[in-house]
Amino acid sequence: MIMKLNIGVIKGDGIGPEIVTEAMKVLDKVAGVYGHTCNYTQLLMGGASINVNGIPLTDETILQAKKSDAILMGSIGGDAKTSPWYQLEPSKRPEAGLLKIRKELNLFANLRPAILYDELKGACPLKEEITEGGFDLMIMRELTGGLYFGKRQTVEEDGVLTAHDSLTYNENEIRRIAKRGFDIAMKRRGKVTSVDKANVLDSSRLWRKVVEEVAKDYPEVTLEHMLVDNCAMQLVKDPKQFDVVLTENMFGDILSDEASMVTGSIGMLASASLNETKFGLYEPSGGSAPDIAGKGIANPIATILSAAMMLRFSFDLDKEADAIEQAVEKVLKEGFRTIDIMSEGKTQVGTEKMGDLIAGYIE
Numbered sequence: 001m002i003m004k005l006n007i008g009v010i011k012g013d014g015i016g017p018e019i020v021t022e023a024m025k026v027l028d029k030v031a032g033v034y035g036h037t038c039n040y041t042q043l044l045m046g047g048a049s050i051n052v053n054g055i056p057l058t059d060e061t062i063l064q065a066k067k068s069d070a071i072l073m074g075s076i077g078g079d080a081k082t083s084p085w086y087q088l089e090p091s092k093r094p095e096a097g098l099l100k101i102r103k104e105l106n107l108f109a110n111l112r113p114a115i116l117y118d119e120l121k122g123a124c125p126l127k128e129e130i131t132e133g134g135f136d137l138m139i140m141r142e143l144t145g146g147l148y149f150g151k152r153q154t155v156e157e158d159g160v161l162t163a164h165d166s167l168t169y170n171e172n173e174i175r176r177i178a179k180r181g182f183d184i185a186m187k188r189r190g191k192v193t194s195v196d197k198a199n200v201l202d203s204s205r206l207w208r209k210v211v212e213e214v215a216k217d218y219p220e221v222t223l224e225h226m227l228v229d230n231c232a233m234q235l236v237k238d239p240k241q242f243d244v245v246l247t248e249n250m251f252g253d254i255l256s257d258e259a260s261m262v263t264g265s266i267g268m269l270a271s272a273s274l275n276e277t278k279f280g281l282y283e284p285s286g287g288s289a290p291d292i293a294g295k296g297i298a299n300p301i302a303t304i305l306s307a308a309m310m311l312r313f314s315f316d317l318d319k320e321a322d323a324i325e326q327a328v329e330k331v332l333k334e335g336f337r338t339i340d341i342m343s344e345g346k347t348q349v350g351t352e353k354m355g356d357l358i359a360g361y362i363e
C-alpha cells in the first residue's frame with residue numbers, strides 16, 4: 001500500500017539538526033523506492049524553542065505534534081556550564097520540553113534496543129569472551145511516571161535547604177507498561193527481566209506484584225526479577241542473558257545508557273516512545289553532544305535506525321524498515337565508520353557521507 005507519511009520533525013539542539021537531516025535523507029530514499037511520500041512539519045523544542053519562544057515547548061507545537069502520524073526527533077539540550085538556557089529556572093530549560101511532550105502525548109512506553117553488531121565488536125569495551133556471539137536486548141522503560149514526574153520542591157526546613165522528589169506509580173501505570181514488555185518478549189526470545197528495587201522501595205514492591213499478575217496472561221514468557229543494582233552489574237558481566245528488560249523511568253534512563261555503551265557507542269542506538277495508539281516519537285538514545293555539534297562528525301546511525309523503528313511501529317512498513325536496517329548493516333560491513341566507532345583499518349567518514357552511503361544502499 002502506498003502511503004503518505006505525515007511526520008513531525010524536531011531537529012532540536014546540538015548535533016540534532018545534523019543527524020536528523022541524514023535520517024530524513026534516508027527516509028526520502030526509502031519512500032522514493034517504495035512509492036510513499038513523506039510530508040515533514042518542522043517543530044521547535046528544547047533550546048531551539050527557547051531561543052524563539054522563550055519556553056522549551058509551546059502549546060501550539062504540542063497541537064501540531066498531535067496532528068502528525070509520528071515524530072522524528074534529534075536531541076535537545078546544551079552545555080549546562082556555558083549555555084544561557086541553564087540560567088533559566090528548571091521548568092523552562094530544554095529538558096523540560098522533552099518531559100512535557102512525553103507526558104502530553106502519553107508516550108509511556110520507551111523501547112531502547114541495544115544490539116552489538118558483529119562488525120562493531122572492536123568498539124565494545126567488554127572482553128571478547130563476554131560478547132562472543134553478540135547480544136541483542138531491549139530495554140522497555142516506563143516513560144511518563146515515577147521520579148521524573150513526581151512532585152518536587154526545594155524548601156527551607158528548620159533553616160536547612162531541603163529538596164524533595166517523589167516517586168509514585170499506580171497499578172494501572174505499571175500494568176500497561178508490563179503488558180507492552182510481555183508483548184514485545186513474545187515477538188523476541190520470550191524472556192522478561194523485570195528490574196526494580198523491591199528490597200527497599202514500596203513503588204518497586206507494587207511493580208513486582210503487578211508484573212507477576214500480568215505474567216499470568218503470558219505463560220510462554222519466562223519472567224525473572226532482578227534488583228537494579230545487580231542489573232547494572234549483570235549488564236557488563238553477562239549482557240547475553242537479557243532479552244527484554246522491563247523497568248521504571250529512572251532505572252531505565254540509567255540502564256539504557258549503560259546498555260548502549262556496552263554495544264560500543266551511544267551513537268548507534270535508536271529508540272521509540274509509544275502511547276496506546278500507533279503514534280510514536282522516535283529519537284536516538286544519545287544526547288545532543290554540544291561538544292561536537294556543527295563539526296560534521298556525529299554518528300547519524302541511531303537517528304536513521306530510529307526512523308526505521310518509526311516505519312515499523314507507526315506505519316507498519318516492515319519491508320521499508322528492514323531495508324534501512326540492512327543498509328546500515330551493509331555500510332558497517334563495507335568498513336565505513338564515524339569517529340565514535342572508528343577502528344584500525346576502517347574508513348572514517350563524516351555525518352553527511354554516512355547518510356549518503358546508507359541512502360545509497362537502499363534500492
Ligand code: IPM
Binds near residue numbers: 095098
Ligand atoms: C533520555 C534523557 C532524558 C531522560 C533527559 C534529557 C530528560 O536522558 O532520554 O534518556 O532522562 O529521559
Ligand code: MG
Binds near residue numbers: 254
Ligand atoms: Mg537518559
